Amino acid sequence: MDGHVVVSELQKVYASGGTVTTAIDDLSFEARGGEFVSVVGPSGCGKSTLLYLVAGFLEASGGSITVDGNPVHGPGTDRGVVFQDYALFPWRTVRGNVLYGLEENGIDEEEREATAQRFIEMMDLDGFEDRYPKELSGGMKQRVALARTLAYDPKILLMDEPFGALDQPLREALQDHLLRIWDDLEKTVLFITHDVEEAVYLSERVLIMTRHPGTKKAVLDIDIDRSGPREDIVTSEAYVDMKNTVWRSLHEETTQEA
Amino acid sequence: MAGATAELSTALPEPVRAAGRFVVRWFPLVILAFLWDVVSGVVGAAVLPPPTVVLTTLWGMLSSGAVLPDLGVSLYRVVWGLALSIAVGVLLGIGMARSETVEDFFEVFLGMLYPVPKTALVPLAILWLGRGTSMAILIIFLACLLPIVLNSYNAAQVVDQNLIWSARMMGTSDRAILWKIVIPSTIPDIVTGIRQAIPIAFIALTGAELIGASNGMGAIILSAGQLGTYPRMFAAIVLISATAFLALRGFDRLERRVFVWV
Numbered sequence: 001m002d003g004h005v006v007v008s009e010l011q012k013v014y015a016s017g018g019t020v021t022t023a024i025d026d027l028s029f030e031a032r033g034g035e036f037v038s039v040v041g042p043s044g045c046g047k048s049t050l051l052y053l054v055a056g057f058l059e060a061s062g063g064s065i066t067v068d069g070n071p072v073h074g075p076g077t078d079r080g081v082v083f084q085d086y087a088l089f090p091w092r093t094v095r096g097n098v099l100y101g102l103e104e105n106g107i108d109e110e111e112r113e114a115t116a117q118r119f120i121e122m123m124d125l126d127g128f129e130d131r132y133p134k135e136l137s138g139g140m141k142q143r144v145a146l147a148r149t150l151a152y153d154p155k156i157l158l159m160d161e162p163f164g165a166l167d168q169p170l171r172e173a174l175q176d177h178l179l180r181i182w183d184d185l186e187k188t189v190l191f192i193t194h195d196v197e198e199a200v201y202l203s204e205r206v207l208i209m210t211r212h213p214g215t216k217k218a219v220l221d222i223d224i225d226r227s228g229p230r231e232d233i234v235t236s237e238a239y240v241d242m243k244n245t246v247w248r249s250l251h252e253e254t255t256q257e258a
Numbered sequence: 259m260a261g262a263t264a265e266l267s268t269a270l271p272e273p274v275r276a277a278g279r280f281v282v283r284w285f286p287l288v289i290l291a292f293l294w295d296v297v298s299g300v301v302g303a304a305v306l307p308p309p310t311v312v313l314t315t316l317w318g319m320l321s322s323g324a325v326l327p328d329l330g331v332s333l334y335r336v337v338w339g340l341a342l343s344i345a346v347g348v349l350l351g352i353g354m355a356r357s358e359t360v361e362d363f364f365e366v367f368l369g370m371l372y373p374v375p376k377t378a379l380v381p382l383a384i385l386w387l388g389r390g391t392s393m394a395i396l397i398i399f400l401a402c403l404l405p406i407v408l409n410s411y412n413a414a415q416v417v418d419q420n421l422i423w424s425a426r427m428m429g430t431s432d433r434a435i436l437w438k439i440v441i442p443s444t445i446p447d448i449v450t451g452i453r454q455a456i457p458i459a460f461i462a463l464t465g466a467e468l469i470g471a472s473n474g475m476g477a478i479i480l481s482a483g484q485l486g487t488y489p490r491m492f493a494a495i496v497l498i499s500a501t502a503f504l505a506l507r508g509f510d511r512l513e514r515r516v517f518v519w520v
Contacts, residue, residue, distance in 0.1 A: 052423075055423070055427060056427075057423050057426070057427075074426075075423065075426040075427040076427070077427070077428065077429050079427060080427060080428075081423065081424070081427055083420045083424070085420060087418065087420035087421055087423070087424045089421065089424075089439075089442070090519050090520075091442045091443075091445065091517075091519050092519075093519075100425070100428055101428035101429065104425075104428050104429035104430050105428075105429050132518065132519040133519075134519060134520075148424075148428075152428055152429075154427075
């Protein structure tokens, strides 16, 4: 499957006013096509930086990132980012936002209207097509952002703590929504979060990053049965064990220097 | 006490509250008219015509239609001066925010233009353009330019990076970002700039017409003053103030309708 991301010996250095800060150092991992990988780490470990590097918004200082063998230089429509603060265009309606990527890629009008409508319905936004972002709640804005990114069909979804600003019930509802659609869409997902439960609940693998400078501490396979409802999953032994393992690994990092 | 009043007013039905606010808003004008009338009685109607006389004169000027060509030409100058300042100001402001060279090129010039009273430039403008409409438009343009440049400059400097990245990842080219993201992002601030510029446009208009025009409201004010027809002079002042007030109100209404997303 397409959407294979390979990060090798990645380094990102910021230099300002004579001081050099290493945000990411010697980080290697891969996400296979269609895989759901979460990245967790203590705050300031450079996990958002990693996402922006893969997105092509930032230029790596060393090492390489490839998508299906092609090196990443700058943003491209094979990758779609979902931001924590939604980053919706306030001057466009819900439909206008979802249409944006389709317009930019020269899809003809009839097809893009149909595609937009499909993703609006997929994210349960029907009836809100003509609303502007300022009229929507946080949860709805994030669903619009997801619909906008999915609509132009990137192979890889890059999600930067997308549910971090939402309250618990809403976050869980969106997590389940994301899992449902991920099953059908066959996309690689790189999901940044600081929430261990979220990472274990959603992902097939979790990359744990070290504290400053960010590099790989561990990659854990999350082998749990997700066929049942949320209550069954989160109370299963496999889930609880995994969660504790990830938590302990992360906890070592957060307490190391404190 | 203030708390008690607030409670009382929220308990009142909406139409009564609206009527109350209307009275509070317009009452200062009634007080002003009353004081004006009293002073007029003291100093004499020849020096300060009473408000009733001024309003009667104004009504006469409007109902006969005699003032309409002058009002029309004044509005024409304001609209063109404003339109030019918006077109140039937005480009300049955004250009300065996005390019260091553009910023360096205009910074000193605009910084020095800012504190100059624009009416001080009227004699020079007359020298270049002659008396009348072009000159007035130039003065209004210069006066309105700065608030619009500053507002669009500030807004274009703080365009949300995530919006730009979002557009880039969806395939928008670096050059198209300006039209598709930067300019729409700055619209709320451009609107603020225009709102600040409207009263300034009328101030500049009147100044320019007082000195350098044979028609328009400023010219009426000057000629009536020189001829000693003070009711006419005051009527023209009231008319231009009311027009500026209505222009701003009209703009706010239009803005709420056009930019519903702001």
